[in-house]
Amino acid sequence: EDQVTQSPEALRLQEGESSSLNCSYTVSGLRGLFWYRQDPGKGPEFLFTLYSAGEEKEKERLKATLTKKESFLHITAPKPEDSATYLCAVHSGAGSYQLTFGKGTKLSVIP
Amino acid sequence: GAVVSQHPSRVICKSGTSVKIECRSLDFQATTMFWYRQFPKQSLMLMATSNEGSKATYEQGVEKDKFLINHASLTLSTLTVTSAHPEDSSFYICSARVPRVGLAVNYEQYFGPGTRLTVT
Numbered sequence: 001e002d003q004v005t006q007s008p009e010a011l012r013l014q015e016g017e018s019s020s021l022n023c024s025y026t027v028s029g030l031r032g033l034f035w036y037r038q039d040p041g042k043g044p045e046f047l048f049t050l051y052s053a054g055e056e057k058e059k060e061r062l063k064a065t066l067t068k069k070e071s072f073l074h075i076t077a078p079k080p081e082d083s084a085t086y087l088c089a090v091h092s093g094a095g096s097y098q099l100t101f102g103k104g105t106k107l108s109v110i111p
Numbered sequence: 112g113a114v115v116s117q118h119p120s121r122v123i124c125k126s127g128t129s130v131k132i133e134c135r136s137l138d139f140q141a142t143t144m145f146w147y148r149q150f151p152k153q154s155l156m157l158m159a160t161s162n163e164g165s166k167a168t169y170e171q172g173v174e175k176d177k178f179l180i181n182h183a184s185l186t187l188s189t190l191t192v193t194s195a196h197p198e199d200s201s202f203y204i205c206s207a208r209v210p211r212v213g214l215a216v217n218y219e220q221y222f223g224p225g226t227r228l229t230v231t
Contacts, residue, residue: 031218032218032219034218034219034220036222041202041225041227042224042225043115043117043204043206043222043223043224043225044155044204044206044222045222046113046219046220046221046222049218049219087154087155091218096160096168097143097145097160097208097218097220098145098157098160099218099220101154101155102154103153103154104154
């Protein structure tokens with residue numbers, strides 16, 4: 001059974017204070033790891049897809065990296081508008097298109 | 112690209128009535144759509160997978176007769192909550208899978224904005 005664990009559950013940062021969110025996963029054969037951002041009362045917004053270990057993707061202040069066991073979402077010099085819950089999900093290709101989601105990391109960036 | 116809409120965004124209904132929620136892919140054809148439920152401060156709970164032209168696949172514990180799913184076209188899936196009760200109050204979110212990126216099968220899901228259902 002695919003498992004995704006995100007840490008920490010919550011993270012408070014001062015504006016400009018860089019940090020990383022962790023997503024550890026256990027799958028039988030990774031077909032894709034996905035990062036989403038969710039604001040309160042809204043649906044998740046797609047950020048990145050990573051397919052293989054060593055792959056990196058960037059978007060503005062966010063950078064996602066992938067190893068064989070975990071993924072990191074690095075946030076450089078965050079701003080208050082980066083405050084949101086960040087969700088990680090995996091797909092193992094085990095006969096369906098379902099994603100397995102972690103519980104998320106709630107990020108708060110304080111001005 | 113890959114925009115998904117949901118309607119309505121909020122709905123309040125009386126106990127015992129039925130409510131229909133629409134999910135549309137606006138700029139792509141989605142052979143597979145998904146319906147999730149999210150409780151406050153919790154992650155997404157997959158309810159069912161909706162496949163165009165065939166019956167939906169429900170997750171264990173989800174009542175098929177209560178949560179009716181129809182995926183009649185490549186751009187529209189609907190979720191009908193029948194005989195709604197206060198415990199059905201929740202945030203319902205749909206997503207759609209973009210079938211392919213070039214020649215490769217794609218597993219990315221794009222989410223709608225969600226529907227807040229309140230049953231009184």
